[in-house]
Amino acid sequence: MLITDLNQLQALESWSTRKTKAVCVNVIQETHDVKTFQFRAEPQHLFHFKPGQFIGIQLEIDGEKHNRSYTIASSPTRPHLLDLTIKLDPAGSVSPWLHANISIGSELELRGPAGRFNCFDIQSEKVLLISAGSGITPMMSMARFWCDQAADKNIQFLNWARSTQDIIFRREIGLLDHQYHQFAAEVILTQPGLSENWLGRRGRINATTLSDMVPDLNERTVFCCGPDGFMAQVKSCLAELGFDMANYHDETFDPGGKKKAKVAALKAEAEKTVTAETKGPFQLTFKKTGKIVDVEANEILLERIEAEGIAIESACRAGNCGACQVKKLTGETKSANEIGLHEDRRDEGYILTCTTHIESDVELDI
Ligand SMILES: Cc1cc2nc3c(=O)[nH]c(=O)nc-3n(C[C@H](O)[C@H](O)[C@H](O)COP(=O)(O)OP(=O)(O)OC[C@H]3O[C@@H](n4cnc5c(N)ncnc54)[C@H](O)[C@@H]3O)c2cc1C
Ligand code: FES
Numbered sequence: 001m002l003i004t005d006l007n008q009l010q011a012l013e014s015w016s017t018r019k020t021k022a023v024c025v026n027v028i029q030e031t032h033d034v035k036t037f038q039f040r041a042e043p044q045h046l047f048h049f050k051p052g053q054f055i056g057i058q059l060e061i062d063g064e065k066h067n068r069s070y071t072i073a074s075s076p077t078r079p080h081l082l083d084l085t086i087k088l089d090p091a092g093s094v095s096p097w098l099h100a101n102i103s104i105g106s107e108l109e110l111r112g113p114a115g116r117f118n119c120f121d122i123q124s125e126k127v128l129l130i131s132a133g134s135g136i137t138p139m140m141s142m143a144r145f146w147c148d149q150a151a152d153k154n155i156q157f158l159n160w161a162r163s164t165q166d167i168i169f170r171r172e173i174g175l176l177d178h179q180y181h182q183f184a185a186e187v188i189l190t191q192p193g194l195s196e197n198w199l200g201r202r203g204r205i206n207a208t209t210l211s212d213m214v215p216d217l218n219e220r221t222v223f224c225c226g227p228d229g230f231m232a233q234v235k236s237c238l239a240e241l242g243f244d245m246a247n248y249h250d251e252t253f254d255p256g257g258k259k260k261a262k263v264a265a266l267k268a269e270a271e272k273t274v275t276a277e278t279k280g281p282f283q284l285t286f287k288k289t290g291k292i293v294d295v296e297a298n299e300i301l302l303e304r305i306e307a308e309g310i311a312i313e314s315a316c317r318a319g320n321c322g323a324c325q326v327k328k329l330t331g332e333t334k335s336a337n338e339i340g341l342h343e344d345r346r347d348e349g350y351i352l353t354c355t356t357h358i359e360s361d362v363e364l365d366i
Contacts, residue, residue, distance in 0.1 A: 003080075024107075039083075049072055053071070053115040073137040085140075085168065117223070117251035130226075135224075143157055155183045159187050160189075161189055186213060227253075228252055281294040281295060325345060328364055330362065336356075
C-alpha cells in the first residue's frame with residue numbers, strides 16, 4: 001500500500017511480533033557479489049529495532065531447512081522498509097539461493113529482531129566503526145541512524161575492502177562524509193588493481209596505520225565486524241596500542257565451521273560440571289506442543305529442541321546474541337554464557353538454549 005495521507009501514516013503500527021511476513025520491494029546490486037534486498041512488512045507496519053541488530057530467516061531449499069541471520073542494514077529512522085545487504089558466498093547454501101531467487105514480490109518470514117551488538121545497548125558519544133567486507137552492515141545501520149538525526153556524536157568509520165569493485169555502499173559513505181560534519185569515513189583497499197588508480201590508503205590493518213588514522217583511539221568505543229581473521233587482527237592492533245578492551249565490541253558472522261567448534265567446547269564445559277546428582281536423564285517438557293522427552297544433562301538444549309523439530313531461532317550459538325532465548329517455566333538449568341540475555345528477561349525466567357544444559361526436570365514455554 002502506498003501511503004498518501006497523514007491519517008494512513010499515523011495509523012501504521014510498529015513491529016511487535018516475533019515473526020513478520022515481508023515482501024521484497026526492491027533489489028539493489030551493490031557490488032558484483034553483494035545485493036541489498038529491501039522489504040516491506042505485510043500487512044504494512046513499521047520496523048522498529050536497535051541499529052546493529054539482526055533478523056533470522058528460515059528457508060527450505062531442496063527439502064532441507066536452513067536458518068540464517070542477517071543484520072538489518074537500514075536504520076529505524078526509516079521504519080517503512082527493512083534492508084538486508086547480503087554477500088554471495090559461492091560455496092554456501094543460502095546466500096546463492098537468495099541472490100538467485102529473491103526478486104520484487106518475493107515473500108520471506110523474518111524472525112526477530114535480536115542481538116546485543118547495537119548502539120542502544122552500547123552507548124558512547126565517540127565511536128570508531130571498523131569493518132571489513134559484509135561486516136559493514138551493522139556499521140551502516142548505526143551510521144545512517146545517527147546521521148539521520150544529526151546526532152551529537154563523533155563517528156569515525158573505517159572500512160576495509162579488497163578492491164574498488166568490492167566497496168559496499170561506496171557512494172553513500174562518501175555522501176554521509178560530505179553531508180555530516182560529525183561523520184568521517186575512510187575506505188582502505190587490500191588489493192587494488194594496477195588499473196584502479198586508487199589514491200586512498202592500501203594494505204591490511206596494522207597498529208601503526210590504525211593509530212595514524214585514529215589518533216584519539218583511546219577516547220573511543222570500538223564497534224568491529226568482519227571476517228574472523230580481520231577481527232583478530234583488529235584486536236591484536238588494539239592490544240598493541242594499549243586500548244582498554246572494555247570499550248571494544250564485536251560481532252562475528254561466523255559463516256564457516258567454527259560454530260560447531262564452539263558448541264563442542266560448550267558441551268565439554270557442561271560435562272565437566274555434571275555430578276552424580278545432576279547426571280540425568282531428566283524429563284524435558286515442551287508446554288506448547290505437549291511433547292515430553294528424556295534428556296541427558298550434558299545435552300545442549302538448543303540442539304535437542306532442533307532435533308525434536310521444534311522451531312527456534314539461533315545465530316551465534318555461543319550465548320552472545322540472544323536469538324535462541326526461551327522462557328523456562330520450571331526446573332534447574334545451567335548456562336556457560338548468558339551475555340546475550342538482558343537482565344529483565346533473565347528475571348522473567350528466560351534462558352539462552354544454545355549455552356544451557358539441564359540439571360533437573362524442566363518445562364519450557366515452547
Ligand atoms: C548475527 C549475524 C549477522 C549476519 N549478517 C550478515 C549480513 O548482514 N550480510 C551477510 O552477507 N551475511 C551476514 N551474516 C552471515 C550469514 O548468516 C550467512 O552465514 C552467510 O550468508 C553464508 O551463508 P550460506 O548459507 O550462503 O553459506 P553456508 O552454507 O553457511 O556456508 C558458509 C561457508 O561454509 C563452508 N561450508 C559449508 N558447508 C561446508 C561443508 N560441508 N564442508 C566444508 N565447508 C563447508 C563453505 O566454505 C562456505 O563458504 C550474518 C551472520 C550472523 C551470525
Ligand atoms: S544463538 Fe545466540 S545466544 Fe543463542
